[in-house]
Amino acid sequence: MPQLTVLVDGTAVPRELGGVGRYVEGVVSHLTDPALDVHLVVRPVHAPHFAAVAPHATVHTAPGWTDSVPLRFLWEQTGLPALGRRLGARVLHSPHYTFPFGWRGGSVVTLHDATFFSNPEWHSRLKRTFFTWWSRRSLRSRPVVIVPSAATATEAARVVTGIRADVRVAPLGVDRAVFHEPSTAEVEDARIAATLPEGAPWIAFLGTIEPRKNVTALLDAYATVRTSRAAAGADTPWLVLSGARGWDESAIARLDALQPDEHVIEAGYLPLEDLAGYLGGAEFVVYPSLGEGFGLPVVEAMASGACVLTTRRLSLPEVGGDAAVYTEPSADALASAMTGLLDDPSLVASHRAAALARAASFTWEATAAVHVGAYESVAGGAR
Template sequence: MSPHTSVLFDATSLPPNWGGVARYIQGVLAGLDELGVSVHVVAKPADIARLRDAAPGHRYHPAPAAIRARPVRFAWEQLGLPRLARTLGATVIHSPHYTLPLVSRAANVVTLHDATFFTDPEVHSRLKRTFFTWWTRRAAGRAAVLITPSRATADAVRASIRDVRAAMLVAYLGVDPAVFHVPASAEVERFAREHALDSPTGWIAFLGTIEPRKNVPALLRAHALLRERLGSGTPTLVLSGSRGWDEDAATRLDALTPTDLVVEAGYLPLDDLPAFLGGASVVAYPSLGEGFGLPVLEAMACGAAVLTTRRLSIPEVGGDAVAYTEPDSESIAAALETLLAEPERRAGLASQAAARSTEFTWLACARVHLDAYERAGAAA
């Protein structure tokens, strides 16, 4: 990186559960560290040790403890973040989650993870849709560079916003092979025992927040159709992730009984995910639209046979290494039934998926970010 470019990376948006956005932030910082690039990182005090463990080469700065409250964080972003950039001599501020300081001497790089707020507004709450479309428009008009995780997201932003002044770069997300890997049979057996899944029928895995665009109600209906057709030979459907604002899914989940063969596992520890995903008969991810589709990539890295949809960015991730379905329940059920009846096809997909996942690295992702910082620094 040019000696005239100094970057302040705003990691204060790390979520408490260290889900998808956190994996992105941690992965990019680790990739930059691997490239030998050091940036300033500001984060909540409680998050710094974990970030430093993953990427020790950066210079870390604690944000005020009060920013744990979201309104305080947004206020600090507008006032405290530009002030910190001036103190540190930063010429570029990277805001990795849509929002950015509206007034700053430093040039801005902003990551836009998703454009479904424009393309599929009905799958988001009104508040969330209003918030993210407003900030995406501000970023498109004020930032020097926008980073998106897929071509589909970049294209959707350009189609939805008439005047995108920022340069746009696509940085595919990565996957950490130390975390997401093909599990040993002993790992799968242990996971199955601990979660009472050690039956010959195995399980169908779903990983993600239960929100409307993840299409969980259709997956639940598809699984019910599968039980009608396969009876006792139906694998248990195991959902890992928190409940979002999908009232339809919540109603259906609350009405389930043990005979429905559906388990809500909640958040599983990262160490359990390879066995959960790689040990599943099928990983089902029937999303209505994704900015990238990180759960698909993580399942692929674990050697899973993945069933997903062709919506938006997902084919950029899955390529020919996953199976596809339309997102309606009948199509999902038929695709699941076909895959479950073809173990050789599942094994082939699993092998292709594991191989393809190696193309998505945080090092490659970080190289695009470095390009973004250079471009923004030149514009500062």
């Protein structure tokens, strides 16, 4: 039987990889079925990385000018289908909402999130306009659309009419080489990377500073916890935020006004190799999101052996299961839940053990298997 030639478009992966980068990396590196002839096209900045993590795939480099976002979309509509035809690809996988209209082979599109429809206030006007337009087109015109959670599939069905796509759920995986129970040395390396004082315990947050991450409520809750514990003569671990600044102006204003004696550190991007130590070495990880398409930081924290405090919004209970601790996202509820964990080390320990067991069920092999099924189902036809 001849191999099925699949072309994956990785040109939308951001320079720092980020969520979509982790997704493309995780899926493509596990598309090792010998029945597949896998091709991946990326921007020049990413070519060496993907060639290293997916040696079984043929990595192609898009023109350097695709670093420009408008020009990347132009290339996607023209150069990408031309590359697919030249390779004899029967399937084109577009892993980040958009796809070339001129492609006549099998087509699979991944939609990571439906909150552009359900909660537009969490996104900039440009992003919500762009992504709702492309999400509708994908759901109405592509044969198969992949989403990372049942919650995202349900939300898409609720808000988009005329869906023709076969919507398939492929929960994301976690890289055990990166996210694992950390050694003492890895915890200390993470402490240094986060600029924490020697010996200081910490509470960890991982994510972009954007409205849905609910960082303002987290900062308010943390201040309440510190005040109440200080009145009782108890110390409180530092709060460390790791991730890029997004468009949450309220949270950013609060962060800019922080004083050193408030014991909050904005660590920015931490190196990937420090994340297991950062997450697993924390007293607990708090992820107070108002809603996610999946919530990869929750899985990554659980795989690092962390007790995770999160919310029951959208996909997060699918990810956390019984292993996570849940709270309402208000500052008062967060403060109460954080205090409860700080006052009950045995509860934290039990959730650490449950987290490791829960995280074991999220594998990139399982994610890739859903993708292989999608590729095979669209290979014979076009839309």
